[in-house]
Amino acid sequence: MKIIDLTALSLAIFLxxxxxxxxxxxxxxxxxxxxxxxxxxxIYPIDSQISKVFEGPVGETVVNISSGIVSVSExxxxxKICIQSGSIHSGGQWIACMPNRVFxxxxxxxxxxxxxxxx
Amino acid sequence: xxxxxxxxxxxxFLGGLCLFLSAIEYLFPRPVPFxxxxxxxxxxxxxxxxxxxxxxxxxxxxxxxxxxxxxxxLASYVFLFSAAGSxxxxxVMYSVHKIPSKWVSLIGVSILGALAGNIVQLILSxxxxxxxxxxxxxxxxxxxxxxxxxxxxxxxxxxxxRSQWIFxxxxxx
Amino acid sequence: xxxxxxxxxxxxxxxFFTGMMLMLLFLFFESLIFRASMTxxxxxxxxxxxxxxxxxxxxxxxxxxxxxxLLTPWGQVLYSLGPLDITKGALLSGLQKGxxxxxxxxxxxxSIKKGLIIPGKLGGLIGRVFYYFExxxxxxxxxxxxxxxxxxxxxxxDTFYSEGQNPQELASEMKTVDFSRPAASSPNTNxxxxxxxxxx
Numbered sequence: 001m002k003i004i005d006l007t008a009l010s011l012a013i014f015l016x017x018x019x020x021x022x023x024x025x026x027x028x029x030x031x032x033x034x035x036x037x038x039x040x041x042x043i044y045p046i047d048s049q050i051s052k053v054f055e056g057p058v059g060e061t062v063v064n065i066s067s068g069i070v071s072v073s074e075x076x077x078x079x080k081i082c083i084q085s086g087s088i089h090s091g092g093q094w095i096a097c098m099p100n101r102v103f104x105x106x107x108x109x110x111x112x113x114x115x116x117x118x119x
Numbered sequence: 120x121x122x123x124x125x126x127x128x129x130x131x132f133l134g135g136l137c138l139f140l141s142a143i144e145y146l147f148p149r150p151v152p153f154x155x156x157x158x159x160x161x162x163x164x165x166x167x168x169x170x171x172x173x174x175x176x177x178x179x180x181x182x183x184x185x186x187x188x189x190x191x192x193l194a195s196y197v198f199l200f201s202a203a204g205s206x207x208x209x210x211v212m213y214s215v216h217k218i219p220s221k222w223v224s225l226i227g228v229s230i231l232g233a234l235a236g237n238i239v240q241l242i243l244s245x246x247x248x249x250x251x252x253x254x255x256x257x258x259x260x261x262x263x264x265x266x267x268x269x270x271x272x273x274x275x276x277x278x279x280x281r282s283q284w285i286f287x288x289x290x291x292x
Numbered sequence: 293x294x295x296x297x298x299x300x301x302x303x304x305x306x307x308f309f310t311g312m313m314l315m316l317l318f319l320f321f322e323s324l325i326f327r328a329s330m331t332x333x334x335x336x337x338x339x340x341x342x343x344x345x346x347x348x349x350x351x352x353x354x355x356x357x358x359x360x361x362l363l364t365p366w367g368q369v370l371y372s373l374g375p376l377d378i379t380k381g382a383l384l385s386g387l388q389k390g391x392x393x394x395x396x397x398x399x400x401x402x403s404i405k406k407g408l409i410i411p412g413k414l415g416g417l418i419g420r421v422f423y424y425f426e427x428x429x430x431x432x433x434x435x436x437x438x439x440x441x442x443x444x445x446x447x448x449x450d451t452f453y454s455e456g457q458n459p460q461e462l463a464s465e466m467k468t469v470d471f472s473r474p475a476a477s478s479p480n481t482n483x484x485x486x487x488x489x490x491x492x
Contacts, residue, residue: 004218005227005272012234012265020258032365043365043379131417132452135424142429180414181421188408188418191343191401194308194315196393198400248389249356250382252363278441284448 031091033070035063036103046106056100063104070104072097124291130174133162134181141186156267157233159186163209164225164275165285167216169292179209200243208236225279229272230265237264294342296405304408311403318395324388331395337402350397354390361386427451 001009031046037054044050044065051064051073059076071087075097082097094105141159159182166175183202187193212232215223237260245253279285298307318330338345367381410418431447 001226002220002222002224004215004223005230008215008223008227008230008234009265009269012230012261012268015234016258016261016265019254019261023255023258041369042367043369043377045364045366048366127417128420131420132424134417134421135426135428136448138421138425139428139432142425143432143435177417181417184410184414184418185421185425188404188422191404192397193404194312194400195396197397248393249360250364250386250389253360255363256360274440278445281441282445282448284445284452287449287453 030109031106032109033065034105034107036101036105037061038101054100054102056097056102058100061097061100061102063102070095070106072102072104075100075102122291124288126170126174126292127177129288129292130166130170130178131181133166133169133178134185136162137178137182138185138189141189157236157264158267158271160208160229160232160268161271161275161278163212163232164229164272165279167212167225167228168279168285169288172213175209175213176206179205196247200240203243204236204240207239208232211235224272225275226269226272229268229275233264233268233271234261237261294344296342297340298337298402299341299405304405307405308403308408311399315396315399315403318399319392322388324384324391327388327391327395331391331398334395334398334402338398341402341405343401350394353394354387357390357393358383358386361389424451427454 033044033046033048035042035044035052035054037056042052042054046065046068048065049067051062051066054061054063056076058078060074061072061076061082062074064071064073069087069089072082072085072095075082077097077099079099082095082100082102085095088095088104088106091106091108094103096103137159140161144156144158147156163175163178163182166178170178183198183205184193186201187198190197192198209232211234212228215228215231216225241253241257241260245251249256302310314330314334318327318334321327335345362376362378362382365377365379365382366385367379369377370380370383371378409415428447428451431451434443434447436443
């Protein structure tokens with residue numbers, strides 16, 4: 001084994017371990033957006049670019065997700081509290097449109113999602 | 120004085136050896152369907168010692184085309200993935216091999232080549248097939264690649280030291 | 293060996309061309325239903341071609357690809373399997389990718405048949421590669437686990453400098469090798485069988 005052989009081997013081992021550690025950590029710090037409307041649920045990754053209409057008892061509520069920021073831009077409810085509550089971007093925050101039964105939360109990914117299932 | 124050996128013919132021969140080794144590789148059990156040990160890269164390590172750059176690239180082309188013809192995947196994603204991985208890996212191996220031999224042996228060449236090829240294949244399969252979540256298979260993929268490329272490099276070093284065949288080619292290329 | 297019905301109506305060259313046209317059509321429309329029905333059609337063609345269908349491999353392939361895509365949830369939650377949420381968007385895109393991948397392999401399998409001549413210099417070279425592959429493959433039994441280096445080396449010596457010929461004479465003969473030699477221009481069926489059975 002010569003000097004670059006050893007360096008190459010260490011580099012390969014380092015990258016293997018690094019990829020292992022980052023595969024674990026991707027799981028724990030990535031956020032996802034949970035939207036509940038009626039008795040259904042939708043899930044999107046935090047980095048999605050999406051604008052979607054959700055139906056509720058009062059009418060339609062439009063949820064926008066863009067560059068990690070989530071907001072309600074239109075809603076058929078009377079109070080419009082959901083629109084006024086502005087945008088959310090970090091875990092645990094939520095927006096609710098009570099009259100139309102639309103509930104938007106940012107949450108961490110479910111724990112243990114990959115444990116033992118990855119391979 | 121021994122007569123010269125046709126480089127194209129030697130390239131084809133090494134290509135045939137690549138196909139033979141990939142046939143042998145199918146005999147090993149594979150943990151995941153896509154996982155390759157890469158023993159078919161052994162002739163490319165020999166080629167680094169024997170042939171100039173254009174012939175090495177030709178050998179890679181012959182290897183992947185031959186493998187594609189046998190497995191029938193010549194006209195599919197599989198072929199493109201293996202082409203991208205194999206060419207990257209061969210170019211890295213060639214560059215590393217240019218470093219004076221007092222610093223590096225075929226072991227380092229083999230490890231770095233496999234690493235580069237595997238990373239390219241991982242990126243492609245995440246982008247086009249499996250999605251972001253496939254990064255979880257990266258550690259297993261890289262670990263197997265590291266171990267097998269180390270052993271293949273080691274084998275190549277020992278083989279070249281002992282081989283009458285390699286010796287018979289010396290000075291005739 | 294099953295009968296290859298396709299070879300009765302198509303020459304290897306036309307067969308390859310037809311296959312490539314079908315593949316372009318396949319890739320042109322993105323709809324899952326379209327891709328799935330085309331894949332079923334390709335499966336039928338593979339059966340017509342008398343090739344072994346590796347059902348287990350294709351099902352596993354689609355399963356794995358879909359599974360990995362499901363790990364990043366996207367869209368309406370259809371079902372919660374313990375910690376894993378099956379979302380509609382992720383499920384459809386996973387199936388689409390898995391089926392597309394499988395479809396491409398199947399159409400590729402149908403299009404490529406022995407006797408397919410790759411034109412030009414590359415084709416001739418491939419012929420030589422297969423010629424040597426078969427030579428080495430015939431000697432497979434000589435490879436011994438306890439002395440891989442020695443046995444491989446002697447196989448290489450014998451196959452590169454084929455029997456009864458002096459290395460020096462052969463070397464000069466090689467320069468005038470005729471690449472278009474038909475005997476060596478196509479993959480041998482036996483070795484093809486070997487691969488197909490080993491993949492199971």
